[in-house]
Amino acid sequence: MELDSSVLIMGEDVGRLGGVFRVTEGLQKDFGENRVIDTPLAESGIIGTAVGLAMRGYRPVTEIQFDGFVFPGFDQIISQVAKVTYRSQGAFSMPMVIRIPFGGGIGAVEHHSESPESLFCHIAGLRVVACSTPQDAYDMLREAIACDDPVVFFEPKRRYWEKGPVDIGTPPQGSTFSSVVRRPGTDVTVVTYGPSVAVALAAAEAAATEGRSLEVIDLRTLSPLDLDPVLESVRRTGRAVVVTEAPRESSISADVAARITEEAFYSLAAPVQRVAGYDVPYPPSKAEHHYLPDLDKVLDAVDRTYAF
Amino acid sequence: MQESDQREQHPERRERSGAASGGPEQDPPTTARDAAAQGAAGTAAHPTPEQVVAGLRATSEGPDLVELLSPEGVFTPHPDYPLEVTAELLQGLYRDMVLVRRFDREGNALQRQGQLSLWAPLLGQEAAQIGAGRALRPTDMAFPSYREHGVAWCRGIDPAQLLGIFRGTDQCGWDPAATRFNGYAIVIGNQVLNAVGYAMGQRLDGAVGGAGNSASAAGAGADGPDGADGPEGVDGSEATIAFFGDGATSQGDVHEAMVFGAVFDAPVVFYCQNNQWAISEPVEKQSRVPLYRRAHGYGFPGVRVDGNDVLACLAVTRWALQECRSGNGPVMIEAFTYRMDAHTTSDDPTRYRLADEEEAWKLLDPIERVRVHLTREGLADAAFFERVAQDADELAAHFRAACYALDSPGPDRLFSHVYSGEHEQTRRQHAEQIGYLASFQEPAESGR
Numbered sequence: 001m002e003l004d005s006s007v008l009i010m011g012e013d014v015g016r017l018g019g020v021f022r023v024t025e026g027l028q029k030d031f032g033e034n035r036v037i038d039t040p041l042a043e044s045g046i047i048g049t050a051v052g053l054a055m056r057g058y059r060p061v062t063e064i065q066f067d068g069f070v071f072p073g074f075d076q077i078i079s080q081v082a083k084v085t086y087r088s089q090g091a092f093s094m095p096m097v098i099r100i101p102f103g104g105g106i107g108a109v110e111h112h113s114e115s116p117e118s119l120f121c122h123i124a125g126l127r128v129v130a131c132s133t134p135q136d137a138y139d140m141l142r143e144a145i146a147c148d149d150p151v152v153f154f155e156p157k158r159r160y161w162e163k164g165p166v167d168i169g170t171p172p173q174g175s176t177f178s179s180v181v182r183r184p185g186t187d188v189t190v191v192t193y194g195p196s197v198a199v200a201l202a203a204a205e206a207a208a209t210e211g212r213s214l215e216v217i218d219l220r221t222l223s224p225l226d227l228d229p230v231l232e233s234v235r236r237t238g239r240a241v242v243v244t245e246a247p248r249e250s251s252i253s254a255d256v257a258a259r260i261t262e263e264a265f266y267s268l269a270a271p272v273q274r275v276a277g278y279d280v281p282y283p284p285s286k287a288e289h290h291y292l293p294d295l296d297k298v299l300d301a302v303d304r305t306y307a308f
Numbered sequence: 309m310q311e312s313d314q315r316e317q318h319p320e321r322r323e324r325s326g327a328a329s330g331g332p333e334q335d336p337p338t339t340a341r342d343a344a345a346q347g348a349a350g351t352a353a354h355p356t357p358e359q360v361v362a363g364l365r366a367t368s369e370g371p372d373l374v375e376l377l378s379p380e381g382v383f384t385p386h387p388d389y390p391l392e393v394t395a396e397l398l399q400g401l402y403r404d405m406v407l408v409r410r411f412d413r414e415g416n417a418l419q420r421q422g423q424l425s426l427w428a429p430l431l432g433q434e435a436a437q438i439g440a441g442r443a444l445r446p447t448d449m450a451f452p453s454y455r456e457h458g459v460a461w462c463r464g465i466d467p468a469q470l471l472g473i474f475r476g477t478d479q480c481g482w483d484p485a486a487t488r489f490n491g492y493a494i495v496i497g498n499q500v501l502n503a504v505g506y507a508m509g510q511r512l513d514g515a516v517g518g519a520g521n522s523a524s525a526a527g528a529g530a531d532g533p534d535g536a537d538g539p540e541g542v543d544g545s546e547a548t549i550a551f552f553g554d555g556a557t558s559q560g561d562v563h564e565a566m567v568f569g570a571v572f573d574a575p576v577v578f579y580c581q582n583n584q585w586a587i588s589e590p591v592e593k594q595s596r597v598p599l600y601r602r603a604h605g606y607g608f609p610g611v612r613v614d615g616n617d618v619l620a621c622l623a624v625t626r627w628a629l630q631e632c633r634s635g636n637g638p639v640m641i642e643a644f645t646y647r648m649d650a651h652t653t654s655d656d657p658t659r660y661r662l663a664d665e666e667e668a669w670k671l672l673d674p675i676e677r678v679r680v681h682l683t684r685e686g687l688a689d690a691a692f693f694e695r696v697a698q699d700a701d702e703l704a705a706h707f708r709a710a711c712y713a714l715d716s717p718g719p720d721r722l723f724s725h726v727y728s729g730e731h732e733q734t735r736r737q738h739a740e741q742i743g744y745l746a747s748f749q750e751p752a753e754s755g756r
């Protein structure tokens with residue numbers, strides 16, 4: 001915000017309160033009410049006015065309070081945000097960020113634990129990304145703000161309280177909107193993103209004690225997908241497990257599995273396995289452990305690729 | 309000045325007379341009540357120029373506030389909203405408010421003790437909710453948001469049934485069809501459209517415009533001295549009420565609901581509890597005009613009622629529901645009140661509002677003024693207050709015990725009622741989860 005005066009923050013409670021997760025804490029004090037804007041309680045209003053502001057040369061960073069509350073603004077995202085550049089043949093770009101805390105595991109009430117990312121990936125014109133580490137949260141958000149395309153930026157709310165060192169001096173090499181190998185391995189490729197990265201890493205740790213080497217890949221960019229590192233890995237390991245909290249059908253995990261099958265079929269020793277949320281509405285929080293992929297479910301899927 | 313006869317008058321005339329009744333030149337408040345009537349900025353002597361520009365001027369006018377029972381406990385009948393006030397009525401309302409406040413406080417305590425993941429307190433809004441809740445007939449339908457514990461109480465729902473949502477064991481612990489109290493809505497504004505649709509259905513079914521019609525033309529109290537909240541009503545007419553907050557009025561859903569409600573003459577009462585805050589955002593972040601005045605733009609009456617006055621809330625809501633039952637709906641009510649506690653137990657109001665403001669509103673406590681009135685008029689004795697306090701303690705104990713007793717749901721809860729009948733995909737995934745759980749019981753044969 002210091003470097004670029006066209007960057008604005010907009011959302012409910014982002015100003016004086018600093019956001020319900022305090023992500024924007026202190027920013028209004030530093031940058032004033034014209035750049036850190038407490039908006040009326042209306043998501044269509046937030047996203048829709050951000051569209052106009054972007055047309056006018058601003059770079060709005062909007063905050064949606066919780067995943068389940070993006071839908072009042074969904075119409076604007078699909079009908080305008082995603083299509084302005086295409087419709088205007090580039091006369092207008094749409095440099096907008098839509099930040100959404102997402103995923104379960106925090107014991108919250110209804111509509112506070114959803115994984116709607118696949119819905120956005122289905123919409124051409126949007127970039128959809130998810131961070132999983134503090135460093136990535138910083139680097140990816142910077143890249144999202146600098147990007148001339150609209151970026152739907154998913155933040156795993158389960159990880160907000162996990163602290164880690166962040167290097168703000170060294171710019172990342174290349175784009176952070178790319179898949180990265182979080183843990184190298186030789187036996188099975190585990191593809192994941194966001195809150196499930198930690199689950200996959202824990203599973204890899206456990207598998208190692210049993211003599212199996214899992215390679216964990218963090219997709220980071222969900223649309224467009226960066227699958228080359230995944231395909232390269234699967235060609236080496238011959239086995240793939242996709243892990244995500246989102247419901248399984250018609251989802252990113254479906255797409256990743258299909259693409260692996262299409263493009264690395266002859267390298268596969270077993271069908272691609274998926275570990276995902278069930279295709280049910282998000283359950284009451286005391287039952288979410290039944291819903292969320294855990295370490296054992298990942299290891300079971302790894303077993304299935306061996307049992308084939 | 310009342311808005312109740314607004315329909316008969318030329319809208320422009322109303323607008324102008326409304327605009328003339330307040331404005332930036334308004335005197336600074338001299339009593340807590342005036343301060344409260346002037347809204348969130350009530351404790352500041354004069355609005356600053358910035359506040360005026362921000363539209364605070366328009367949200368802080370208060371002359372139209374309907375009040376029957378003053379903060380000092382003095383009763384003054386209202387010509388447009390007559391109400392037969394008996395000792396029995398007052399005692400009942402007092403008891404309701406005390407009991408509801410008691411289990412609400414218990415909700416906070418249970419959250420602090422880790423028994424609930426969240427609690428949305430209603431402290432300060434007891435009158436707004438009990439007044440509206442007691443105006444409903446059993447056949448009326450209510451669409452709450454997530455803080456309407458007092459209305460739930462009036463619908464005959466055991467407060468313990470509210471706990472599942474906040475403990476995370478369920479998403480609606482009561483039967484919303486049988487109780488005619490819909491499940492709590494968490495997505496702001498969603499339920500208001502649903503309420504209008506339900507009311508449209510009531511009209512399509514011919515459940516409005518019954519015998520209440522002629523009575524309502526005379527104004528309020530259409531059901532006679534027994535009140536609209538009597539057993540079934542005589543005419544078989546129904547109405548719907550939608551509850552929402554001041555922040556919710558910014559949502560497209562609420563705006564669209566008012567458009568639909570108006571053009572389809574839906575028998576719906578839009579009941580906005582203006583508690584001055586939407587989490588950290590004061591009401592002037594939502595509107596430049598007093599919220600009740602928005603109703604005029606849609607073409608139905610808007611009434612601002614003292615939301616800390618249970619009698620005024622009851623009388624006005626009764627009138628509004630009867631308007632709806634008789635076919636004259638919709639009506640908007642703005643219950644002007646204050647959220648005395650945090651937005652939810654995850655919120656920290658000290659980050660955004662001043663203690664002064666809370667202190668000013670404490671003087672307007674909805675329960676205290678009824679207690680003072682009962683005492684001063686000799687309508688209740690010490691034994692009555694003692695009995696209510698005892699009932700409150702018993703309710704709190706029941707509430708707490710019920711909370712401990714709530715079991716975590718098993719996997720069946722995930723997969724039941726996803727669809728109206730058996731569904732292959734759900735069945736398969738259910739079996740998958742059962743198998744997964746069973747795998748922990750079996751001897752390790754998988755090699756792990």
Ligand SMILES: Cc1ncc(C[n+]2csc(CCOP(=O)(O)OP(=O)(O)O)c2C)c(N)n1
Pocket residue numbers: 012041043065069072455494495496552553554555556557581583585586587647651
């Ligand atoms: C669509 C949507 N956006 C955001 C939220 C998060 N949120 C929950 S309550 C709330 C404030 C609501 O204020 P108001 O409508 O005044 O009702 P109150 O809680 O004060 O009774 C917000 C922003 C939500 N629940 N739904």
